[in-house]
Amino acid sequence: MRYTLRISYNGSDFYGWQRQPGTRTVQGEIERALSIFLGNEIPVTGAGRTDTGVNAVNYLAHFDLPDGCSLNDAKNFLYKINAILPKGITVHEVREAGPDFHARFSALSREYHYFIHRKKDPFMENFSWYCRYPLDLEKMNAAARNLLGRHDFSCFEKKGGNNLTSICTISEAVWETWLPPHVSVLGYPCGREDFLMFRIRADRFLRNMVRAIVGTLVEVGRGRRSPEWTAGLLRDGDRSAAGESVPGNALFLSRIEYADENGGL
Secondary structure: OEEEEEEEEOHHHOOOOOOOOOOOOHHHHHHHHHHHHHOOOOOOEEOOOOOOOOEEEEEEEEEEOOOOOOOOOHHHHHHHHHHHOOOOEEEEEEEEEOOOOOOOOOEEEEEEEEEEEOOOOOOOOOOOEEOOOOOOHHHHHHHHHOOOEEEEOHHHOOOOOOOOOOEEEEEEEEEEEOOOHHHHOOOOOOOHHHEEEEEEEEOOOOOOHHHHHHHHHHHHHOOOOOOOHHHHHHHHOOHHHOOOOOOHHHEEEEEEEEOOOOOOO
8 A cells, every 4th residue: 555645844954855874864764763653664755855954845755555554543643653753854644645656756846945035134044045145136037037948957957966867847936025924923123125035846856956046046146147147057058157056954845746646546
């Protein structure tokens, strides 16, 4: 029987999603918790890798139980599995899925959010990047529009990946201002213009791709490059010519879209 897990995690204490020998990862912790609860080694397959420090909300993973085994009490399962997991990981939901459902390969699109604050703010440091430079939001959005569509994104891919192709289709890439709760509710002295959020959605992402894109768009926002620069980067495919990758703590995998999360059930 195949099951899906809906998970959220704070990536600050983990070396990314993927299991690695001798390191603490999200996948490793979930597999450890399942093995303790079920008394068997249970491999878990996630929707995709996230880098060290990167966070996720409503991330989906799946696992299989041997024939004849089932989770009869989902509420009890959630209570016990969350008691075993470290505080940086929570499981929201467990559901039965069809045998052909795959957390990674059944996904239609993925969406990320990246957060920037432009004034020193002690309440944003953990999940936002403090960017001290003045940024032109209009130019950053103009540069982001060049990324829309189907392209080879090798100019934003960290070397050493094992992807068969660097071609992705980006359907949305936009910068917006926003207001965090400690400002809107508690009256912290900042304005909406001090907080930026980048949202990007694609059918797939390459290793380190979003952080490299954000670093590149910030170069445009600072006035160091023109918005047309991003179109040239795509044509040339040279990672060393693009901007530096920004810190991972401000990045959230925020949504994964499936045609049917139950896999036909």
